[in-house]
Amino acid sequence: MDKHPTKFKPLTDWVNKMARICQPADIVWIDGSEAQKRQLEEESVASGELIPLNQQKLPGCFLHRTSHDDVARTEHLTYICTGKKRDAGPTNNWMSPRLAYKKATGFFKGAMKGRAMYVIPFSMGPVGSPFSKIGVELTDSRYVVLNMAIMTRVGEAVLRQLEINGEFTKCLHSKADLDINKRLILHFPEDNTIWSVGSGYGGNVLLGKKCLSLRIASFMAKKENWFAEHMLIMGIEEPNGHVEYIAAAFPSACGKTNLAMLVPPEGLKRKGYRIWTVGDDIAWMRIDSDGSLWAINPETGFFGVAPGTNSHTNPNMVETVKKNTIYTNVVLKPDGTVWWEGADGEVPSGGIDWMGRPWKPGMCDSHGKPVLGAHANSRFTTPIAQSPSASFRLEQHHGVPISAIVFGGRRQHLAPLAYEAFEWQHGVFLGATMASERTAAQFGVLGEVRRDPMAMLPFCGYHMGDYFRHWLDMGKRMVKPPKVFHVNWFRTDENGKFLWPGFRENLRILEWILDRCNNKVEAVTTPIGYVPRVSDIDMTGLNLSSAALDKLLAIDAKAWKEELKGIKRFFKLFKKNFPEELWREYEALLSRLKSH
């Protein structure tokens, strides 16, 4: 047990202690080498954890199937374990650290018997960057190791940096029996520790991702005056060659990945726009010495939603996932390639569905509902660097400067296609009042509208009232805070059809956003904010009537007043931790609506 590639005692002591609880057959340190990765892939194939795909057509690609009840994040089993209950706030599940450690120790006890325990030193952010944070994940899942190696920087170099920094997040994971009744995703922000047991699904087990980079990092960010957010980061290269960067927060499965990798529509190509992807899920942002906001993506991979991805919606992703990709819960085709609902090409017959059963198009269950071949939350794990849109600034230690922050949700009604906040404080109100229809990315009722402030409801590692305060304070610290916008690609007509074509056409709205940032266009002042003038949105090559655009931009004051009732109920949850400024924003909006 004492053969460790480091002499850093706090680390080796912890590894030994966790091994005594989990009782693995062996301890294997991940060094980040290609040879070790190959060996793990071979072992995974032998054990059935991975199915090798057609290596001519999809070199370096594998398929993985999870358990049937382990397909999305389980928010009801996710806890913030702070010493005081109030510190977790009203929107998080809370358990006392004592009880949480005790309960989970019961599940971890002997859980790794007969399996190896892998020790993964990983860095969120470029190794050595002042932005970056180091973690070490212990896991008995090779799938976790191979995914972490795509999503984060792992191995030797990280270990050496850890010895210099001295600090790291202690992450313990075991798939144990993959039993949903013995599943817990526990965060101990005060101990810089994460324990996850009983799951094998991405967001529950790739502990560098949501657990460290959002829940633990948001707690650190509040103390250290920075932001850890559920945001994409993208560069928009303008016709003159200048690149402006924006960050956007949309809830899970609401379009971050697709927007971050956008390819300009034909109609706008002549203008010479080009999009550079910095990140698709997580942004860490700091105020730099110039007084403005700079962002890095702490990850190195995409853990992207498969359904709907095709060469029309996301051609860059179609290129990216052709090699070195792990597919989870998609259809296996007879030729050893993969498919999902909304993929390119024919619907395959003779395929195997995500549960490993023979599948053909048109199959229905006993209630007459179509049976999906791929799970609605099926995903692929793939290196960002493989995207044709990968930004050359991905490895830069200081990241990219942010000109605009964009909030957005999935709303059939109410929220217009785009609008702009009056200023920062009103922008924080826009973020705090976000709501969205639930998707398959989390366990729960699909389509139900829930409040999801800043797309962080499931990811804020402390009291969300204090989080709103933090957003207000950060605005005061910046010399020139980014402008704040809200978008909604998902408004529908009377028949439930999307009014806006979305995907690449969203660039038309980004263009308006940049024009507003650069004071190039006026806007219409409405009770909710500045709304675009129809004439300021470039519609070249888009077959959309101006009546439809009017509908997309319309503000229904009555519906907004109704919405405010839900907002009030939500704000009240935070009691005395809720910033007075946001109540003032609420009152101001109500009075603007009344006099509208």
Ligand code: GTP
């Ligand atoms: P997470 O990885 O869960 O955080 O999600 P995400 O925000 O990155 O979502 P993603 O871009 O993967 O999109 C999720 C779903 O929304 C996919 O099925 C897309 O096809 C669909 N989608 C994305 N952009 C648009 C859009 O502009 N319009 C419409 N109608 N659908 C979109």
Ligand code: SPV
């Ligand atoms: C999300 O659900 O927001 C994701 C996928 O990005 S997961 O990593 O599973 O959380």
Ligand code: MN
């Ligand atoms: Mn996400």
